[in-house]
């Protein structure tokens with residue numbers, strides 16, 4: 001399967017809100033009355049029980065109505081800071097391995113482009129809806145949106161979804177570091193960020209709603225929704241890569257496994273390999289009309305599990321564990 005890399009220069013702009021009234025008058029502007037909170041690197045607005053970056057809200061609001069899913073779409077859905085960059089790299093490399101063969105590994109797109117730019121986000125950040133229409137099938141797409149903000153055709157058409165989440169304490173610490181790194185203005189202290197996270201107010205949060213929506217979908221459509229955790233890729237990358245290839249309907253052949261192609265995918269997409277590339281050390285992109293600078297290096301901080309202990313108190317850890325237990329009770333989902 002071939003996926004055309006996204007031209008980020010053209011598609012990164014978030015400057016043009018679409019199809020929503022630009023009136024500032026609250027009576028005429030439905031967005032202006034939505035709850036908005038400061039605290040993270042940019043304000044968040046609550047829409048459909050999901051906290052979204054206010055400057056991207058109008059783009060995300062269009063997805064449910066305007067995104068035209070196709071039955072053979074593959075959607076990489078992730079809660080932020082759960083390893084999206086890693087999953088995009090792995091899935092892109094797996095599905096395109098006959099096109100970008102490992103014989104010419106020095107020409108592989110991952111060597112010159114950040115993985116985030118190789119798989120477009122639905123409706124934003126390089127994946128504007130008109131652009132997605134131009135992609136050949138089967139499309140490899142990504143989203144941080146909760147399932148409830150995607151069109152129901154994603155379910156009814158049987159689109160395949162790979163969902164990736166992460167142990168919430170680690171996801172929170174990764175979020176906190178990332179937000180402070182990309183913010184050009186004031187930084188958020190840990191306690192403030194923690195309170196907001198536990199209240200469900202973080203980009204694409206509440207995190208528990210996000211996890212639960214895709215978890216339930218994976219129980220209802222087990223053949224079409226693969227539910228993954230960051231921790232299992234860290235502990236068994238080769239197994240996940242093989243399972244992922246099967247799920248994506250491009251399993252490794254015995255001959256490929258003999259040649260170690262699956263291991264090469266793991267190696268090429270590893271934290272060590274990607275974080276040492278010039279593009280990921282020195283590249284980056286401006287967002288939010290220049291208010292944020294996302295240096296690609298900020299997508300490669302540590303790449304470890306359990307780092308929360310180095311930043312959060314025992315009490316904070318226990319509080320978040322209790323919240324997680326409470327929110328996921330009865331669902332079968334555990335951390």
Ligand code: PAP
Pocket residue numbers: 078079080081082083084085086170173174175177269270271272274299300301302303304307
């Ligand atoms: P996003 O939410 O902005 O899309 P995402 O890639 O999901 O970013 O999250 C970044 C986290 O994934 C970082 O975790 P950390 O802060 O705990 O270090 C980053 O290090 C980790 N990550 C990115 N690429 C890899 C990789 N190849 N292997 C392992 N972890 C990775």
